[in-house]
Amino acid sequence: MLSHTTVLLHEAVEALVARDDAPPRVDGTYVDGTFGRGGHSRALLQRLGQKGRVIALDRDPEAVAAAASGATRVDDPRFCIRHTRFGDLAAVLAAEGVHQVDGVLLDLGVSSPQIDDPARGFSFRHDGPLDMRMDPTRGESAADFLARADERHIAEVIRDHGEERFARQIAKALVARREGGDPVRTTGALSDLVARAVKTREAGQDPATRTFQALRILVNAELEELQQALSAALALLVPGGRLAVISFHSLEDRIVKTFIARESRPEVDRRAPFAPVPPTRLRALGRIRPGAAEVQANPRARSAILRVAERTAAAA
Template identity: 55%
Template sequence: MTFTHRPVLLAEAVTSVLGETTSSEQQSITIIDGTFGRGGHSREILKHLNQHSKLIAFDKDLQAIAEAKTIQDPRFQIIHESFASMAEQVPSDSIDGVLLDLGISSPQIDDPSRGFSFRGDGPLDMRMDTTRGQSAAEWLAVAEQKDIARVIKEYGEERFALQIAKAIVARREQGDSLTRTGELASLVAGVVRTREAGQDPATRTFQAIRIYINQELTDLEGGLRAAFHCLKPGGLLAVISFHSLEDRIVKQFMQGLSKVSVPRGLPLTEKQMPKPLAELLGRIKPSEEEVKENPRARSAILRVMRKIKSVPEGAIS
């Protein structure tokens, strides 16, 4: 079965990560697509690069890697790693633009065998990289109740996190561990007493467990720091987020780099004032037309910043 993915904010993201430079004006630039997915953004970026430029893409998902290998272009390189590792793969101050399109792709959601969605029954896996780490089923089979509740509350912002965790552990103690997405969705539906309009009661729980299993927020924090160090001064960072937990991390990271902290009353002239490390360039939401054509774009936010100057590695927390 073939699963398709429509990239969100395609034109806006590509313009944001490439800046104003056209392919004819480029000398030799290097761009990173930290989340290849099914390659929508990467393919569009390649259309705007000249023959001397390069695109490096990262992804943890083996299906994404297989798709990337169908691109026969000498300017393109795919790396089977998290974007959080980009600073280990490329030198500091060497990249002209970094794009991160967070969350999961439509094929991951639509394919029941991946275990990401409650809409179709499948193995309770949820790993982006199925060669590494615990599956969701393996974790739920051994995790303590307090840890399950914490994950569902913190990463899913679910009010009934404790009740869901208790139900999971009670079922496990009866010798019936959860192994299918349908089983987990049904269990959550029996516990969550109030539902948000238009939202399945399992939505927040599935999001939370997926984020935890794939360490998405930890990767994001590390990836943002890595991207900053990889960028040249003047380089651009563009990040598309889909929920408040991601967007909060991106927003705070970019705002922190764009501000300077000087003790009150310190006698400094304007020339002596320290300069910020980055400049905020804006926040973009999908158009009404895009949301109408692709409802999954509804919650997307694109934030963009430009690096102004470098700092020693480890100086950014």
């Protein structure tokens, strides 16, 4: 079985349940937006009382199956899991008859079982099909995108989602290979092509890192899903409810940081400067980074950032 070490496990759970100047909210309903292999869900269940509830979501059918069998099974009447994207959070909870929650956790990282399985196509370290879909039963694979997109579109994706300064050169090489009758269909082929196209390498980083990130974000519409989930979470949280988001790269973190900042400051209508200022909807509670011990034990945690915010009572 491919293992997974949950990042910021205790910090995220404590951030969800704890309350300022009040007892922890242990009998509430909480959402684990990315079950993965269940580390956060299990720790949250251990923290909750008998009336507590955890609703987990995951778009990866393998993660959903892991919740029902084997060493990662969660056998607890307070727990349920649904196969869905966290962007569909509001609709899924409405179907469960849930219209308010006490906390929402979004762990935006790719799980180790996804990265380490060559058949999933997420990693340049293992040769396999260039898939990259979180849910392999839906949507277009990375290979299919590269087989149809024009050079300009490919360059824009790699530049915008990967922050890759050699995006144009990589796109040109991809299209040239495709037009030569040998389109890129495997992770190994893509990694080799990028290594030849990227002339300057960042210390300690494989030249294919940014390109793989860009294609994964595109294929799974990760940034759009995140924006939808943040808005849905805000609407669902009860006063005092907590939002906790763990991100692993600057594009995700920028969206989360901007969202919390926007919802944490009053918006003054310049057309009516003397009108009452509407209340803010969130209170930012700060950010948390993994400690040195966690990074040493799990190097994949080194880029993680946990941001936490609380729904304000005034906004209810």
